[in-house]
Amino acid sequence: MKTFRLFVLSTVISCTIQAQVRLPRLISDNMVLQRETQLNLWGWATPGENITISFAGKQYETITPADGHWRVAIPPMEAGGPYDMKIDASNHLTIKNILIGDVWLCSGQSNMELSMVRLKDKYPDVIAASTNPNIRAFNVATRMNWQQPLEDLETGSWAMADPESVLQFSGVGYFFAKELYEKYHIPIGIIRAATGGSTAEAWLSDEALQQFPAIYNSLRLRDQTYLDSIRKADQKASDNWYSQLWWKDKGMQAPVKWFDNSYNPQDWKTMNIPGYWHDQGLKNIHGVVWFRKTIQVPASMAGQPARLFLGNVVDRDSVYLNGQLIGTTQYQYPPRKYPVSAGMLKKGTNTIVVRVINYTGNGGFYKDKPYQLFTATDTIDLKGPWQYQLGAATDPIPPAMTFYTQPLGLYNGMIAPLLPYAIKGVIWYQGEANADRATEYCQIFSALIKDWRIKWAGMHTMQNFPFLYVQLTSYMASHPQPTNSNWALLREAQLKTLSVPNTAMTVTTDIGEWNDIHPLNKEDVGKRLALAARKLAYHDSLLVSSGPLYKDMTIQGNKIIIRFTNTGKGLLAKGGPLKYFAIAGPDEKFRWAHAEIVNNTVVVWHESVSKPVAVRYAWDDSPLEANLYNQEGLPASPFRTDNFKAIP
Template identity: 35%
Template sequence: MKRRKINTNWYNLIFLIVLLLGHRGFAIVRLPALIADHLILQRDISIPVWGWGNPGEKISLEFDKKTYQAVTDANGNWSVKMDRHKAGGPYKMVVKGESNTITVQDILIGDVYLCSGQSNMERGIDRTLYAEDYKNSTNDQIRQFKVGKQASDTVRIDIKLYTGWQAASPQTLGNFSAVAYFFANTLQEKLKIPIGIINTSYSASLAEAWISREGLKDFPAFYDQPKNKSEQYNPMLLYNAMLAPLTNFAFKGVLWYQGEFNANRAYQYRTLLPALITDWRDKFKKPKLPFIIIQLPNYNKAVDVPQQSNIAELREAQAMASSTSFTALVTTIDINSNEDLHPKEKKPIGFRSALAAEKLIYGLNGIVTGPIFRSQTIQGNKIILSFDNTGSGLKALGTDHLKYFTIAGEDRKFVNASAVIINNNTVEVSSAEVANPVSVRYAWADNPQGVNFFNKEGFPAAPFRTDDWPGITKPK
């Protein structure tokens, strides 16, 4: 058989091409999942954009008639900071590498919020209760990016599971967080700018799952904790997969709705939630990143007698965390119309959260929350309570007497009390069963159904206690 003669010139050329391609790793320039069609970028800052390519690759980025240049580092990372922009759009972004071009269409600039927590942040809108809101939801100025449920033993650089940017409409609203949507809708109506929400939440998750390894340094027991088969119970794992890939992005603030599954360790939550806030601010390199904490609503079986409650203690821990700078607390103790862990009434939660943001972040003046306990004075068999944040005065809904006040003497045995408003910022509490009272508690229960203590602006008083006696979740 006659053998075919090989053309050595072609062979050498093919070998050279393969060698060169192998040296470049066949990589192409790429962007993170967040930077895609229909995204909203944060206004009034130097806007970060980042991605990956071959080491040493030259990258150009075109946006709003300006070109930015970058060169990837030894690990293939690149980033640029675009000029500050006012709210507006739509814009187009074109990113060019040495072997490919990416075009990102329909970009808006406005305010972007990171919305996180467990199932009450994750859950969608009740279509029966909010049928009209659902029907009238079309608004291109409100867009959500949904991070899918995922966990990782190591820190990831990008989101693997997600639903990309979607504008609000009856066709897409089923993918939206109900709380985040009503929050965004309230802000968008007031500010008249695009509002972006990035929903990264996981049902039944624990707070420690959302904190980085470095952020848990004051909780060494978490490092040695046996791995749980439910991934959302494991320290760091949700942070690694669902938050770390977002830390290069710029946000206006954070909306945090979590705590139900940490209630049995409420005393620990007093320090765990501030640790989470500090950790996120460190990772986002924004020490004043605003945090809006949604306090747990009323849930579980309602009872008429005083009770010890780990849920009440968790609410107290959330209130304590809100004393951290650049934070706000949203009280929801009056929201839930049933005993379920998941109140369907998400609209007032989103609305109150937006009001909290307006005051904390945008400088809104006025009263946006309910009465907050300030001090007590003991007068014989009565305790006089003083309150801040009373607005135009205190109010008892439906009756002259306030519900869910309890009182105790030195024996620490609480009984139901009579509580009446005596002026615009003062309440008198007493009981014939307690001759020498020392402490008062309000709404200290899992489900104080039908609380009626408000200010005249219509906001409920936050649960509180005047004592510091050890609770049921404090370690022995």
């Protein structure tokens, strides 16, 4: 009898748990729901479960269908709140502090993913003044799946902007939301679903990928056995590489470790930092190189808390001060900004040791970055000669599959779970990972926009929502002469994507950093996206919302006259004569050209080109000095008038 009672009790408990309503992560406290469109509320429960939703003075009822997925449609609402929502079934849920406003999806790769915490040194006052319960964010964790579209997210919650929570907001997304809120005073919700290094095709659905047979047929990760084998093999190869590196590293195997304060660096050579060791005596070396610098700390700095800036390092570093580890970074892109605790600095001689691991490519320290140790009152410049010693030389780390570049995975894992949630539109910052295949990007990117619109339209009344995107900024060294550029080709593909209806492009070539793929100026990116949104999504009567775009050209003798759209109140050469125009004759050889603004056109010529046929503008990886703007202060997009395949 006792056993029977326990069985009945456990069965009742099991049935109760299965019957209880479960909500998706997005439907949670502090959420922002899209105004002026039909809303979906959805979740899971046992078939036949009766569900009652009380929201904003109205009630909605449904019965869970046989598949266990329930959904309730809420009529369009005006901006407002906060509201609470009660859901009553066999269990009772309350969702608190809901606002009705505009919801924007922020997607792409690392420049959209990059959080405000990385920008805290650039925007301390903005962060300090960020408290605003009407700006809210939800971060979608990176997750991939190649077997099926996922129904829900594993983690995530809505956060209201304040100096602590805003540090985890997308930098671009926050400045975009801030600008829109200050203009319209409507609650703004941003959903960040972005992954660093991701390709555009990783965000395409299975249906959309089928129009690209070469990509679609190469996707083997649907086979779970194959996927598991790749992950296992990659992990084993990585573990073996690091294990061998550890045992080969003389600095870690020596009786006195090379980071120890008592170690005597006899016979160490000298290298200038910042710089790359390939250029300073260690050619074609991968593995571990140790760097050491002795500094003299004045009494005013001794014992004080400090910060140590070491630019960016290729690829991985561990940093020691007076023999104590103060920080480590696993890959090259994050800036090295390490805190030094009070009491660590001593008057007189102090030693900084950096152990650098290089995976592949050219190891060393980024140029034109800050290298300094500083307190509130004093700064020690760390640029210049450092001692160095090779700890271990190895082959480059074995190549591994980058799963976030593989087609389909990010769509299934990070976009599919969002589809029932109504949005105002999308802001997108991606393209770096596709730059080596720039010529096909326009087709892939256009397909992505169409794909997402179809998927959202299948669950909502919205059609062709605004899609705003950032054109690639400037990155890498510029070239002294006109040259081929994959980044220029990618920008051209983005420019061509404007043919897709209800899209807008933000130009950012003037606010990049040649030595950093993650430029810090995210404020202007957000503001320029917001300007595009004002015209495209909010229908403000703006004269222009972007910089000049190439329209057409006319040849007159030895000159080419270029006309533009989006000239606003007129064209402007910012900071002096126009730069970065190149011209070519029938030989298809481009030369840097003279250019000037005449009657709201640009006239381009070169004394050695008597019969010009084509012009290019800002056609380089890093055209930071390109200076054609409209008088509203928005930069012109790079362009070319030709379709030459190469530049001799």
